[in-house]
Amino acid sequence: MAQAGIIVEWGATHRHNGVIVVRFASVAPPDAIKCVSLGCLWRYLLESLRYTLVMLYHKYRIIYAETHRDEDIPAHYRMGEPAPDSVWKTVKEIVRLRIRR
Amino acid sequence: MAQTQSPTKEGYAEIAKLVAGEAANEVEKVCCIKTSCTANEDQTYAGVTKCTESGVSMVAADAVVTSQTTVANDTVEVDHVFTAGESITVLGFGVFNNLETPDVLFAICCFAAGIPLENTDTLTVEMKMQFKLGS
Numbered sequence: 001m002a003q004a005g006i007i008v009e010w011g012a013t014h015r016h017n018g019v020i021v022v023r024f025a026s027v028a029p030p031d032a033i034k035c036v037s038l039g040c041l042w043r044y045l046l047e048s049l050r051y052t053l054v055m056l057y058h059k060y061r062i063i064y065a066e067t068h069r070d071e072d073i074p075a076h077y078r079m080g081e082p083a084p085d086s087v088w089k090t091v092k093e094i095v096r097l098r099i100r101r
Numbered sequence: 102m103a104q105t106q107s108p109t110k111e112g113y114a115e116i117a118k119l120v121a122g123e124a125a126n127e128v129e130k131v132c133c134i135k136t137s138c139t140a141n142e143d144q145t146y147a148g149v150t151k152c153t154e155s156g157v158s159m160v161a162a163d164a165v166v167t168s169q170t171t172v173a174n175d176t177v178e179v180d181h182v183f184t185a186g187e188s189i190t191v192l193g194f195g196v197f198n199n200l201e202t203p204d205v206l207f208a209i210c211c212f213a214a215g216i217p218l219e220n221t222d223t224l225t226v227e228m229k230m231q232f233k234l235g236s
Binding site: 005006007008009010011012013014015016017021022024026055058059062063066 | 106107108112113170194208210212213214216217218219221222223224225226227228229230231232233234
């Protein structure tokens with residue numbers, strides 16, 4: 001991770017009347033590419049795609065949780081965990097969140 | 102709007118001055134950010150729109166301590182609980198230096214979406230800055 005020797009991580013939790021509305025966490029960007037083979041480039045592209053999708057997932061999850069702050073919604077949308085662990089699952093969750101809104 | 106975080110160039114300079122024993126101020130204050138922000142090294146104290154509303158404005162953090170991420174005491178950890186005194190949407194938060202009116206932004210975090218806080222809502226934040234070999 002290229003961050004000039006200082007790595008920043010963060011977390012935040014929004015509570016309404018003491019109850020968690022939504023929890024955030026930092027998502028680390030993919031490490032800078034360090035080799036020149038095609039396989040290496042392909043892995044980096046996949047990692048970058050996955051990073052972008054995970055960021056989108058968290059964005060829509062947060063909007064969904066805030067919009068439905070007083071309703072009963074799946075806990076993983078409020079807590080952010082477990083997050084989808086593959087590109088395909090992440091895309092499915094994004095579509096699901098966009099449909100539910 | 103992406104969820105991003107970054108240390109800043111003016112933070113690097115302040116840290117370098119502290120290590121060299123020159124006039125500088127340590128990490129101390131936190132403040133919520135009011136407008137859409139992008140976390141990158143070029144952000145500055147003057148450049149971000151800080152909240153002035155009750156409960157989310159500039160304040161001394163509840164705790165500023167060192168902790169271990171990889172080796173003992175390699176991380177500066179800032180913890181704080183904001184309690185909104187009125188309805189406001191916050192877009193992120195920053196960590197600042199210890200002056201009556203701070204002038205250095207050490208690190209910034211921008212949320213993926215605005216957080217609409219109502220009166221008495223709390224926002225618990227934690228920022229960790231780990232010092233390690235850069236790449």
